[in-house]
Amino acid sequence: xxxxxxxxxxxxxxxxxxxxxxxxxxxxxxxxxxxxxxxxxxxxxxxxxxxxxxxxxxxxxxxxxxxxxxxxxxxxxxxxxxxxxxxxxxxxxxxxxxxxxxxxxxxxxxxxxxxxxxxxxxxxxxxxxxxxxxxxxxxxxxxxxxxxxxxxxxxxxxxxxxxxxxxxxxxxxxxxxxxxxxxxxxxxxxxxxxxxxxxxxxxxxxxxxxxxxxxxxxxxxxxxxxxxxxxxxxxxxxxxxxxxxxxxxxxxxxxxxxxxxxxxxxxxxxxxxxxxxxxxxxxxxxxxxxxxxxxxxxxxxxxxxxxxxxxxxxxxxxxxxxxxxxxxxxxxxxxx
Amino acid sequence: xxxxxxxxxxxxxxxxxxxxxxxxxxxxxxxxxxxxxxxxxxxxxxxxxxxxxxxxxxxxxxxxxxxxxxxxxxxxxxxxxxxxxxxxxxxxxxxxxxxxxxxxxxxxxxxxxxxxxxxxxxxxxxxxxxxxxxxxxxxxxxxxxxxxxxxxxxxxxxxxxxxxxxxxxxxxxxxxxxxxxxxxxxxxxxxxxxxxxxxxxxxxxxxxxxxxxxxxxxxxxxxxxxxxxxxxxxxxxxxxxxxxxxxxxxxxxxxxxxxxxxxxxxxxxxxxxxxxxxxxxxxxxxxxxxxxxxxxxxxxxxxxxxxxxxxxxxxxxxxxxxx
Numbered sequence: 001x002x003x004x005x006x007x008x009x010x011x012x013x014x015x016x017x018x019x020x021x022x023x024x025x026x027x028x029x030x031x032x033x034x035x036x037x038x039x040x041x042x043x044x045x046x047x048x049x050x051x052x053x054x055x056x057x058x059x060x061x062x063x064x065x066x067x068x069x070x071x072x073x074x075x076x077x078x079x080x081x082x083x084x085x086x087x088x089x090x091x092x093x094x095x096x097x098x099x100x101x102x103x104x105x106x107x108x109x110x111x112x113x114x115x116x117x118x119x120x121x122x123x124x125x126x127x128x129x130x131x132x133x134x135x136x137x138x139x140x141x142x143x144x145x146x147x148x149x150x151x152x153x154x155x156x157x158x159x160x161x162x163x164x165x166x167x168x169x170x171x172x173x174x175x176x177x178x179x180x181x182x183x184x185x186x187x188x189x190x191x192x193x194x195x196x197x198x199x200x201x202x203x204x205x206x207x208x209x210x211x212x213x214x215x216x217x218x219x220x221x222x223x224x225x226x227x228x229x230x231x232x233x234x235x236x237x238x239x240x241x242x243x244x245x246x247x248x249x250x251x252x253x254x255x256x257x258x259x260x261x262x263x264x265x266x267x268x269x270x271x272x273x274x275x276x277x278x279x280x281x282x283x284x285x286x287x288x289x290x291x292x293x294x295x296x297x298x299x300x301x302x303x304x305x306x307x308x309x310x311x312x313x314x315x316x317x318x319x320x321x322x323x324x325x326x327x328x329x330x331x332x333x334x335x336x
Numbered sequence: 337x338x339x340x341x342x343x344x345x346x347x348x349x350x351x352x353x354x355x356x357x358x359x360x361x362x363x364x365x366x367x368x369x370x371x372x373x374x375x376x377x378x379x380x381x382x383x384x385x386x387x388x389x390x391x392x393x394x395x396x397x398x399x400x401x402x403x404x405x406x407x408x409x410x411x412x413x414x415x416x417x418x419x420x421x422x423x424x425x426x427x428x429x430x431x432x433x434x435x436x437x438x439x440x441x442x443x444x445x446x447x448x449x450x451x452x453x454x455x456x457x458x459x460x461x462x463x464x465x466x467x468x469x470x471x472x473x474x475x476x477x478x479x480x481x482x483x484x485x486x487x488x489x490x491x492x493x494x495x496x497x498x499x500x501x502x503x504x505x506x507x508x509x510x511x512x513x514x515x516x517x518x519x520x521x522x523x524x525x526x527x528x529x530x531x532x533x534x535x536x537x538x539x540x541x542x543x544x545x546x547x548x549x550x551x552x553x554x555x556x557x558x559x560x561x562x563x564x565x566x567x568x569x570x571x572x573x574x575x576x577x578x579x580x581x582x583x584x585x586x587x588x589x590x591x592x593x594x595x596x597x598x599x600x601x602x603x604x605x606x607x608x609x610x611x612x613x614x615x616x617x618x619x620x621x622x623x624x625x626x627x628x629x630x631x632x633x634x635x636x637x638x639x640x641x642x643x644x645x646x647x648x649x650x651x652x653x654x655x656x657x658x659x
Contacts (some may be wrong), residue, residue, distance in 0.1 A: 156355050160631045162595050165608065169620055172612035173362060245477065252479050253594055255501075257609050269479070276485050276598070283489045289483030296475035 038175040044234075047310035056304020060299035068115040077106035080264035102273075102278050109265045111138045111288055117267045118248045118296065121182055125247035128186035134192025134236060137225050140194065141201025152198070155191045163188045163223075167250065171259040179258060185247050193239050200232040222263060234311050241304035245297040252293050268293050337429040344639065348632045355628045356408070360401050363617050413622040418614075423622045426525070427604070431626075433503060434603030440519055449531045450577060453538025457546060457573075458565055468535050475532025484525045484598035490493075491521060501600035504558035522599045526592060538577055546571040575646045582638030585630075615629070 038046070048054055065081035067074060077096070083104030089096055140151040170184040204210070205228070213223050221319040252269030254260035268289035275286035341408040395403075407414060492500040497522050499505060505514070508514040545551065546569050554568050555561075581658040593605035598604070605624065611619040 048542060068406070077351055153350075157358075159637065160351060160628065161355060161358075162627045162631060165624055165627055168593070168609060168612045169359075169362065171623060172620070173365070173617075232376050246362060249477075251479065256479075256481050256594070257597060258613060272479075272482055272485065278486070279493065281491060283493065285483070286485045286489065290486065292481050293482065294474075294477055297479075298473060300475055301473065 010124050026293055031200045040234075046305070048271050051306045053302045054309075057299040057302030057306065059294060060139045062304065064115050064296055065119060066297075067112055068119050069107075070115065071112040071299040074104065075109040075112055077109040079105060079266050081105060098288060099282070099284075101274060102281070105270075107285065107288065108272055111222075111268070111292060114266045114271060115292065115296075116164070117261055117265065118251060118278060118293070119180070121178070121251045122244040122248040122296075122300070124182050125185040125189065126243040126248075128182065128195055129190035129243055130236060130240045132144050132186060133190035136190070137194035137197025138187070138201055138232075140203050141198035142220070142228065144202075148198070151194070155194055158188070161188070164253070167254060168257065168259055169314050171254060176259055176262050178261070180255065181251065185250055189243055189246065190279050193236060193243075196235055196239055197229075200235065201228060203315065204228045204231055234307075237307045238304055238311065241300060241307060245300040245304070248293065248297055248300070252289075260317060341640070344636055346637055351627075351632055352629055356405055356625060359403075359621050359624050360404065363621060364397060372626060391434075408625065413626075414618040416616055418616070423619055426537075426607075426619075427622060427626065430602065430604045433586055434592055434605060437519065437522055437596070437601055437603060438503055438592055441592075442530060442584070442588060443524045443525055445527040445530035446533055446581065448527070449534035449540045453535040454536070454542050454565070454570065454573070457539045457542030460543070463541075465539075468539070471528075472532040474535050475528045478528070481524055481594040481598045483528065483639050484522065484595055487521045490599070499559065499588070501598075503602055518599075522595050523596070523599060525595050532578065534577075534580070537580055540575045542569060542573040545569045565580055577640070578645050579638050579642050582641045583634060585634035585637060 005229050034236055055252065081104075083100070084105065086096070087102055087104040089099045090102075096106050096110070100106055101110070116158045135150050136155075136189055166188055171181065174180045201224075209227065210223060213227060220228075223240060251267065252272070255267045255269030256273045258273060261270050263270070271289040275282075275289070279286060365435040404414065411424065413424055413427065416426070452464070452468060455470050456462070459465060488500055491497050499518050503518055504511070504514050505518075546565075551564060551569055554564050559568070592601070592603060593609060594601045595601070597609055602626075608620070608623050611623070
């Protein structure tokens with residue numbers, strides 16, 4: 001989640017004011033007199049940063065991204081190194097922070113390296129579904145007619161296939177590789193974005209600036225991808241954020257079933273399936289990976305909800321909502 | 337109505353037909369195809385060819401596909417590669433077992449979620465509402481299988497209140513009491529997932545109705561708040577809730593893959609994973625088709641239900657779903 005205020009808001013406002021100066025130096029004097037209203041990204045950030053849950057989620061997610069990147073610096077152990085002499089150590093027993101599993105692998109190291117896999121899959125699946133979904137939704141909504149009918153039937157069929165069953169089927173047939181997992185998770189989750197973008201485009205294509213663009217000879221391709229898609233970007237972002245959490249959950253589920261990440265690689269789901277076998281020996285082992293999944297997915301969902309609330313003009317934050325509620329209560333009491 | 341139904345059923349048939357093609361192609365796109373998996377390795381090429389011929393795998397793909405679909409139409413789901421058992425006879429008992437598990441979880445979650453969601457809609461942002469929304473967040477973010485493992489560790493290994501896994505204890509097959517004890521933990525796990533979405537949905541649906549003009553009118557006329565909620569609002573709020581429940585019907589048949597695996601429940605989901613790992617393609621194809629048919633039928637039922645509950649909905653007319 002990168003929120004690059006100056007760059008993006010500059011790029012967005014350039015639609016109306018021509019090439020926006022990214023550098024503060026060449027700003028024309030007129031701009032400094034009449035204060036320009038903040039761009040949509042700045043507005044979004046302002047509302048978003050006031051939401052404690054969303055900010056909490058963002059901080060937690062950034063934390064996990066950082067530890068995923070810095071994993072080799074944070075632990076001296078190799079997550080795949082088997083050390084049968086030191087198997088099933090409890091937490092803090094030796095210099096293994098959270099102990100070791102049944103093969104003597106360091107649990108803390110495995111947790112760190114698993115974060116890489118989960119985040120990689122979460123973000124690439126979301127990105128891939130956004131690409132597939134917006135292209136299909138955009139073409140469908142913009143052109144309408146039989147193209148629309150065909151694409152929407154495909155969406156219907158894809159939505160009526162039970163997702164987990166299809167994922168298991170594909171992983172079993174093609175073999176358990178990360179690229180296949182990303183591909184199949186994306187192929188089974190792009191439909192909601194396609195529906196959303198299509199709905200947006202049905203409205204947007206009637207706009208006068210589209211007519212104007214057509215009149216001066218802008219190609220359909222440019223209208224779709226340079227003018228319209230940009231206007232549909234906020235709802236796409238919300239949907240994509242929530243998709244990251246879903247993909248992380250699906251990855252852990254597939255790995256847990258033995259149809260996802262395979263040893264010597266590690267993933268939280270895979271760790272859970274090991275831990276369940278040795279539940280009697282070390283009950284704590286199953287706790288950590290599940291907590292990691294829960295916290296990351298919660299964080300991502302909070303961020304997604306935060307963006308959605310920030311975009312919704314009716315939502316003025318929980319605080320003012322509460323104040324309104326209080327006011328209503330006292331008001332109705334005085335009536336009685 | 338009849339015309340609409342015919343059109344919807346025709347559409348459903350097309351969707352199912354497409355799903356059979358996709359499933360078939362997927363299986364045959366596998367590296368090596370089903371042939372390699374089906375035949376025992378280490379045979380001489382001549383014997384392999386002979387075996388392939390016996391199983392009908394030497395024919396061109398369209399012919400194989402037509403043979404398979406022809407069988408499906410006559411209710412023949414095919415045979416397992418190993419031991420050559422009829423899939424149809426294997427599948428139905430498992431569907432039944434999954435149905436017991438999912439049906440209980442579904443009922444429990446409806447009975448809790450809908451009254452609670454309705455109550456919360458009358459006290460927005462109260463303590464109960466905040467608790468419910470906390471539970472919803474957990475339900476959406478928690479890996480179900482992890483929740484299951486945690487329950488197992490605490491309630492069966494540590495406290496020994498409930499059995500760890502399986503459907504019946506050994507020697508107690510068919511006893512209702514034993515079944516009930518085995519159901520408690522998996523049903524808790526499954527209910528959390530259902531609860532999260534149903535509660536949120538019931539609350540949102542009620543809030544939408546409570547915001548409408550006729551509710552304001554009723555209040556303005558001095559109708560008691562309890563009557564406003566139950567007589568005026570609830571009836572209309574239930575319509576979308578019932579539709580959602582209808583859409584979830586197919587989950588009752590195939591939806592518990594993870595929970596069944598955690599609790600070793602002998603239903604469809606666990607069977608599917610077992611068959612996927614041992615690459616029993618014909619079983620995978622059969623289960624996929626059966627579930628897909630259930631999904632399509634469930635959606636169709638939900639649509640019909642919608643028009644039955646809500647007399648304003650005129651099916652088949654353009655824009656008929658407006659109030």
